[in-house]
Amino acid sequence: MGATVSEGGVTFTVFSRNGERVLLCLFDETGDTEIARLPLPCRSGDIHHGFLPGAGAGLRYGLRVEGPWQPEQGHRFDPSKLLVDPYATLLDRAFLWDPQLARHGQETADLVPRCIVAGRPSPHPEEGRLEGSGSEPPRLIYELAVRSFTMRHPAVPERLRGTLAALMEPAIVAHLHRLGAGHVELMPIAAWMDERHLPPLGLANAWGYNPVNFFAPDPRLAPGGGADLRRLCGAYARAGIGVILDVVLNHTAESDEYGATIGLRGLDNAVYYRHAADDPGRLVNDTGCGHTVALDRAPVVRMAMDALRHWRSLGVAGFRFDLGTVMGRTETGFSQDAPLFAAILQDPDLSRSILIAEPWDIGPGGYQLGHFPAPFAEWNGRYRDDVRRFWRGDAGMAGALATRLSGSSDLFAIRHRGPNASVNFLAAHDGFTLTDLVSYAAKHNEANGEENRDGDNDSHSWNNGIEGASPDPAVTEARNRDIRALLATLFLSRGIPMLTAGDEFGRTQHGNNNAYAQDNAGFWLDWERADDALIGFVAALAKLRREHPLLTADSFLTGAGEPPDALWLKPDGSRIGDGDWNGLDAFCLLLNGRDESLLVAVNRGREGVPLALAGEGWEKLLTSADGVGSELPVRSVSLWRLPRPS
Structure with a gap:
């Protein structure tokens, strides 16, 4: 599919079931002038x-498709619209929203980027995914947006800021090594376009979750196209770091019926997008983005699979799937046996790559946490919410926290998956930052131009007495204590920890919990004000996970064995019964292994608690807050170790 270079020329191949004729539009070397319009002669x-x-290679082109204009039947063919080849792997410029893109009969050749025919990749690239590197289960996932991460980094040359090349700078790699990040998860890098309401507000999409094409990197991030990603993956593989791509297959930038015609809509709207069974003209909106890609239909499954294989060929270790429930949707709802899942799981390469689902969308039955097929891992939203609620002080949350600490067996054990099916996180790109989580009791999204209506209304956050930035040292100390307790909880939990870039040094979004439209200096990571001590604390936590396999074992706790593999205890050493969890502010998890025992001790209370368990022979490995002797400090998590006799 797409444009394929072969001896003597280029073959162009395009899917359109309901289109009557596909026109190939050729442009000059600059892309400014259309020099030919040729119908594809064969079908x-x-x-x-x-x-x-x-x-x-290097030829610039676009597509047009002739066919019926019958919106009530789902057909929106419009040959006045220049279209991007969905299989193009290289584009000559970024997409920019213009109202003409959505007007039927309006010519758009001067508005749409040109596809560029890419040459054949080397069958044995020197740079790319290295055998045995990057595809092992992640030990720590570090989520970042390329532009936000690099635009204000003092060690990155200005000419490279905002690009994939910036991520290869020595200071960036050194930071990843210091944190112990085994995988970097890049927020979407595929070519995207701003949502149509943003340019009139003077705003721009900062995250990339609005793709036009599933194969081509955005020219703003990767001026050299896929070659830039290949170089990054190769450099990171040699540094012992894998690259995970956040991919958006569930919707495109064409939005609802009032949106643009720049790609799939103009090629075959009725096939590529899902429509209501009783109304072929009405788009199904399970994504909240105006429509839903029909990922259960054979040509769409093929396109998605080809896109994933393409990114793998450039060196990525795996994928995180945005609104992953859409991947399993069919005409009758969500299914583990949906066509796209079946295709991925039978593929000899993709089935062995890292696969992570965001297990929800906004459609009926959209929250599918725990229901994805192995070997998918899943973003664990229950982990995020339960941990937040416990540390906020909500009543009755100790038992829930214990379940999350031990790997969320309630969600994954029934389908015979272990704790590594759970991607644990406290904060992500979408929502409050970790610092804002303990500084704002409510969202402050006024900068997004929607009168604070957008974003999550129930983030389980708190402000330690003052909303927002505080000059009070006591408030600052309380917030720092809470941040460290949250981070210690994350790293001492079974499952795969994920950290969003900047949360290791105190990044803020000023209370904005939906900063998708804030591509500006006020929201880029402020490296100059990074809290180096907090970075060191995170690095120490990551090191503990590497050195103590009891913390990372991919098995659920049973309480069986001699000694038992785990015991839940009160700080005085007595066991916690089933009816004892309500009202607990402090408790301990004792893990017993062949070589050592570990004690994870939690205290969310406002007073220190004596810890009778940590007696002779126990070594304190870490505490998130200063305390005296074996006392559990106020608002803290501690880790103790007892070597077992050989």
Whole structure:
């Protein structure tokens, strides 16, 4: 599919079931002037194709499709619209929203980026995914947005800021090594376009969750296209770091029926997007973005699979799937046996890559946490909420925290998956930062231009007495204590920890819990004000996970064995019964292994608690807050170790 260079020319292949004729539009070397418009001469079923002799890599082109304009039947063909080849792997410029893109009959050739025919990749690239590197289960996932992460970094040359190349700078790699990040999860890098309401507000999409094409990197992030990603993956693989791509297959930037026609809509709207069964003209909006890609239909499954294989060929270790429930949607709802899941799981390469689902969308039955097929891991929203609620002080949350600390067996054991099916996180790109979580009791999204209506209304956050930035040292100390307790909880929990870039040094979004539209200096990571002591604390936590396998074992606790693999205890050493969890502010998890025992001790109370368990022979490995002797400090998490006799 797409444009394929072969001896003597280029073959162009395009899917359109309901289109009558596909036109290939050729442009000059600058992309400014259309020099030819050629109908693809052959059709094999739903595939339109043709061979252009004498053409080669570097040719600029676009597509147009002739067909019926019948919106009530789902058909929106409009040959006045220049379209991007969904299989193009290289584009000559970024997408910019313009109202003409959505007006039927309006010419858009001057608004749409040109596809560029890419040359054949080397079959044995020197740079790319290295065998045995990057595809092992993640030990720590570090989520970052390329622009936000690099635009204000003092060690990154200005000419590289905001690009994939910036991530290869020595200071960046050194920071990742210091944190012990085994995998970097790049927020979407595929070519995207701003939502149509943003430019009039003077805002721009900062996250990339609005793709136009599933194969081509955005030219703003990767001016060299896929080659830039290949170089990054190769450099990181040699540094012992894998690259996970956050991919958006569930929707595109074409939005609802009032949105643009720049790609799939103009190629075959009725096939690529899901429509209501009783109303072929009405788009199904399970994504909240105006429509839903029909990922259960054969040509769409093929496109998604080809896109994943393409990114893998450039060196990525795996994928995080945005609104992953859409991947399992069929006409009758969500299914583990949906066509896209089946295709991925039978693929000899993709089935062995890292696969992580965001297990929800906004459609009926959209929250599917725990229901994805192995070997998928899942973002554990229950972990995030339960941990937040416990440390906020909500009543009756001790038992819930214990379940999350031990790997969330309630969610994953029933389907015979272990704790590593759970991607544990406290904060992510979407929502409060970790610092804002303990500084704002409510969202402050006024900068987004929607009168604070957007974003989550129940983030389980708190402000330690003052909303927002505080000059009070006591408030600052309380917030720092809470942040360290939260981080210690994350790293001492079974499952895969994920940390969002900047949360290790105190980043803030000024109370904005939906900063998708804030691509500006006020929201880029402020490296100059990074809290180095907090970075060191995170690095120490990551080191503990590497050195003590009891913390990372991919098995659930049973309480069986001699000694038992785990015991839940009160600080005085007595066991916690089933009816004892309500009202507990302090408790301990005793883990017993072959070589050592570990004691994870939690105290969310406002007073220190004596710890009778940590007696002779016990060594304190870490505490999130200063305390005296074996006391559990106020608002803290501690880790103790007892070597077992050999």
